[in-house]
Every structure is written in structure tokens, then in C-alpha cells.
Amino acid sequence: MNVFRFILQNHDQVLELTLEHLRLVGLSTLFAMLIGIPLGILIAHRPRFNKPVLASANIIQTIPSLALFGFLLPVPWLGDRADRLAILALTLYALLPIIRNTYTGIRGVDPAVMEAGRGMGLTESQLLFQVQLPLAVSVILSGVRVAVVISVGLATIAAAIGAGGLGEFIFRGLAMVDDRVILAGAIPAALMALLADFSVGWLERRLQPQ
């Protein structure tokens, strides 16, 4: 098929853009986990922060991605480099599923287990690290999985602001009205999403408490 010939002929560039794409998705997911998991823990323990935090994450989710990239463009330092900006935007989008699943996972721990743990004299941090997080880990990871899959797709749009990644092929193909070029971006992106879904899913099952 033409597409595969095109990919083979341009394999250097496909590889380079795939790696760029991976970097955007990887870094943004990492940041989203670093922010989202503690926030999820916080709102699971302090219910009054629950509404504002989840509402903010929800609102971010409703902003069209292209518009968000555009809004962030004039921000100093961030706007200097397109990839910084893309990583920030992708991080923001990944927050909601991670925060929500962390919250759900922690709240889902059997109240009897928590009561017994408190009654035995575990400190709040012992309860968190030895009981709540290990029991919530698979729910949290399923949030991460959703976030990664969304990010792989959204990261293609980051090419619109020059952040690179597989979206470059897609936009170029659109401009050239050449399906081969579009697919050269879309196919690796789809494969990446599937692979991420599968591997995080595998990890999720591995870490599922009995």
C-alpha cells in the first residue's frame, strides 16, 4: 500500500516525530500524575475542596484544545517554546481523569478497613501509604490510562502551534490533500494509543489488590 511505502521512505522523520510525540505525552502525563494524584488525595480527605477542584478540572476539559493552545500562546516563558506550551495544555487535559479516579479509588476503600486501621492506632500517613494508596492503585491507574489515551490524540493538535509530534504529518497531509501523509501521522498515533492503553492496563491488573 502507498501509505506504508510512504512511511518506509520517510522512516527517519516518522521515527523522529513519534519520539517527539512520546515526549509530549510522557512528560505531560508525568506532570499530570504529580499534580493530579496529590490533588485527588487532598479532596478525598478534605471534602470541602472537592467541588472547586473537580469543577475546575471539568471546565478545563470543556475548553476546545485548539483554543487552549491559542490562549496560552501569549503567556511569557511558556509561549517562547511551543513544546512547553503543548506539555502544559496536555497536562491540564490529563488532570481530570487522574484527579477523579484518585478520589474515587481512595473513597472506595472499605470504611471498615479504615475504621479498623484508625482504631489500631495507624497515623493518617500510615493509613494513606499502607492502606489507601495500595488499595486504590488500580483505580488510579485506570484514570492514568484514560489520560494517556486522550493525550496521544490531543498531542496531534499540538502540531498546529509548532510543537511537533505526529500531528505534523496530519496537518501537512491536510494542506497537501494527501491521504498518505495524513495516515503516516494517524497510524503511528493510533498504535501508540493502543499500546499505551494495553501496557497501563496490564500494569493496572498486575497491581490490583486481591
Add this chain to the structure above:
Amino acid sequence: MPTSELRAYATIWQRITDCALCPGTPVCWADMPPASETPVIEFRDVSYRIADTQVLSGFNLQVQRGETVVLLGRSGSGKTTSLKLVNRLLTASSGEIQVNGVSNAEVDLIRLRRGIGYVIQDVGLFPHFTIERNIGLVPKIEAWPQDRIRTRVQELLQMVALAPEIGLRYPHQLSGGQRQRVGVARALAADPEILLMDEPFGALDPLTRDELQREFLLLQQRLHKTVLFVTHDLREALRLGSRIALMEAGRLVTVLAPGEFLGSTDPLASAYVRAFGGDLESAAKRGAL
């Protein structure tokens, strides 16, 4: 009946009749201190209010060293609340609870709780830990050496009549009765002086419940813990309690020894006796196995 079981009963009987100081009585009171000693747990005019609901009011009760006081009452009578006030899972609105003569509000919360064993109806074993780790958790966070924890866990498994290999299993692989045995073993792990038990046998089938009640009595003869025990089952209260504290609508109605309970003229006590019907006398022979 298989011989092994007969032998087990024989040993049990031996242990009971062994007490030289008080021959003929099923329970050994010989090493019970006189009641004048500082009570291990003392409620002093305790009230607990949440929002507009008065859950507990003017509650006074003393629990002496080595006795099992059963809080008996219907749902919502405030018995669980009283229990949770002792290890400060709840905080009294007024009054104070003394543990060994010191207000429990002045003791470090974590220290207080680690010195009190806590057993609840739903057990609350950590599903991601093996039985061994469940039982050994408090010793572990108290930084006992590994081999001492292992020895202690084995000792406790034996104490609650569980096979040593159970230690390697996970909670979901155990039956309800086994899980509650583990719950008791876990509460005893760091050898606390006090045990708080909130309907520990309430969710078990009648045969298993009977078995665990009997084992509880045997364990108590050996360990002489100070126990505060919540139940709504009069039969259980008569069988396990040294004294029964009858509660209703957040108030303590009366405190009676099991023997006095059946003949009591208190309207609530006699209502209980009527509701539970005949054959309570045998249960009231405290320590009836």
C-alpha cells in the same frame, strides 16, 4: 464426635477445673483485683451530641481490671458511640473518659489507640496483606524485630485456634469465622490491656458464633483483659459479661450481673428477658461453655 474433638473438650475442662483457689466455679476469679482499685476505663458524666441529635447523655460507667462489661441495648441506644469514645474515634461533647486514671483526651492519640485492642463486626482486615501481615502490623509499626513479630504471630494464631499456614493466606480466602478470629488476634497483637469489641460475633452464623463465644471465654480466663463489649444479643451478654450495662436512648439504664439480670424488676431488663424467651438461665451461668 471425633476423638480429637473430645480431647480438646477434655483439655478445656481441665483448664477450667484446675483453679485451686475457687473449686467448683467455672470461672477463676482468684487473681481479680479488688474493685476499689482505679478503674481501667471510667466514663464521667459523658455526653455526645452530633448536629441536633443527643446520642449519649450523662453516661457514667466504671470498668474494672480484668472484667468484661457488656453494653447491651438496641440500635441507636448509644452503645457503639460509647465504645468509640474510649479510643477517641469520637470525641465527647462534654464529660471525660479516664483510662487508667488519666483523661484520654490528654494522652497522645496514637499511643492511646495502640494500647487498646479494637475488634469490629466487619473485622476490617487489610485485603492486600496476608493474615500474617495483618496480625503483625501494629508490632511492625512499633518497630519490633522481625523474628519477634513472627513468633508473636504464630503464638496468636494458635491462641485463636487457627492453623499456622493460615498466616500465608489473604483475607478473602478465609471464612467469616476465621476472619473474625484473625480480627481478635490482630487486636491482641501488641498485648493491649484493654479490648473494645463492637458486636464482633454479630455477623456470624449461630454455630460459628457459639464457637467463638466459647473461645472468647477461654481466652479471657487466660489473658484477663479489660473488655468493653457491645451487643444487642441478651444471650451473648449473659454468657460473656461479668456485668451488663443496659442502655436505652443514649442513657445508661442499669448495670447488673448476669445472674441478677434475669430476676431484675427493671421494666427494660424484664422486657429483654421476655423477648429472648426461655432457657436464658443456662446462658447466665457465666462461663457456660
